[in-house]
Amino acid sequence: MAFEIDEPGLSTTVQDRGRLGYYNVGIPQGGSMDQLSAEMANAVVGNTAEEAVLECTYLGPRFRTTDSAVVAITGAPVDVKVNGESREQWTRLELSAGDELSFGFLMAGTRFYIAVRGGIDVPVVLGSRSTYTLGSLGGFKGRKLQAGDVLHVGPGTAAGNQGLDGIGAEQRPTFALEQSIRVVRGLYDHRLTEAGMETLLSATWTLTPVADRTGLRYSGPVIEWKPREQPFGAGSDPSNIVDAGYAVGSIQIPGGQEPIALHRDAVSGGGYAMVATVISADMDLLARSAPGTKTRFRAVTMEDALAARADYRAARSKLWGNIL
């Protein structure tokens, strides 16, 4: 069975839990930007957490299913339509052969997810079905979907599992226009003046429209760097360093203006000082930000970050009961 794409949407890609283990050779982990929402969609249709889903950005696709299919839509709030009639998010939808799935305007957030029982069947590349568009790697032909594409649905790995009956309102992630994002300082926070770090952690930052799978750029006050004689190999700006590996989620501030938080498709290294790093438990939250979102960066300790990671993992594993 397959989905026949009539309209691709702005940027619809196949994603899964990511391509781990190749960051050292410059291939980012990728995967669904909002992992929790994607995982919830899989849990509802009766997949495991492994199956690939469709990640839809701002403007959703329109497609037909060639056979009956069980799907679920999670993530950013959006009008879901089956043959033009409204349907719910966060629950199982039974489609019949020939049914058309389409979407209205996004009401908040940035990305929503479509899971189908059996998962989107594209080749596994370096251990993942995720699309890395900048490297033309994985997913459907290494690119976002286009009109006329035919996406096959796989047999899945959790045969016989009906899935959760839905995700209750209290369990769903929220898509607020104000966010508090936890960060750990470093690795190059010593390059900021005390006032500079104070500005980063006290200002309210506004997410600009320059935000995608590689990173999110914020507008706000200018950040002060310590002056120094730049070492050999570093650029001339005080925000430049001798090239170094970039932590996933790290924040750089080219020229001291407009911090950029790197996300799942970001490059693995470069020459901008990373002054702080978004903790792994808040990367999904960051991914839910729509342009205009007012954001505070709040510093936590490494211990707090690790505890938050463990809590987030535990919450996610609860979705799966005894399935996994």
Add this chain to the structure above:
Amino acid sequence: MSHAIVSPLPGLFYRKPGPGKDAYASEGDRIEIGQTIGVIEIMKQFSEIRSDVQGVLTSFEVEDNGAVNPGDVIAVVEVAP
């Protein structure tokens, strides 16, 4: 009857195809169905905003180079055959 042309996307709205070029449409212009009235830039992509009705474009509700969100009214068209 007036009709609102609504943005399906967030991003920046431009009334011109490029610097120094003429605007796609101006207030007071006669507009046909499917005619482009501007573009929205988001994620390094430019999406044309087209009118879904014909008539006279009475007002732009978003500034040139202004930020828009999904559902925002971009322009109002007085529908006329």
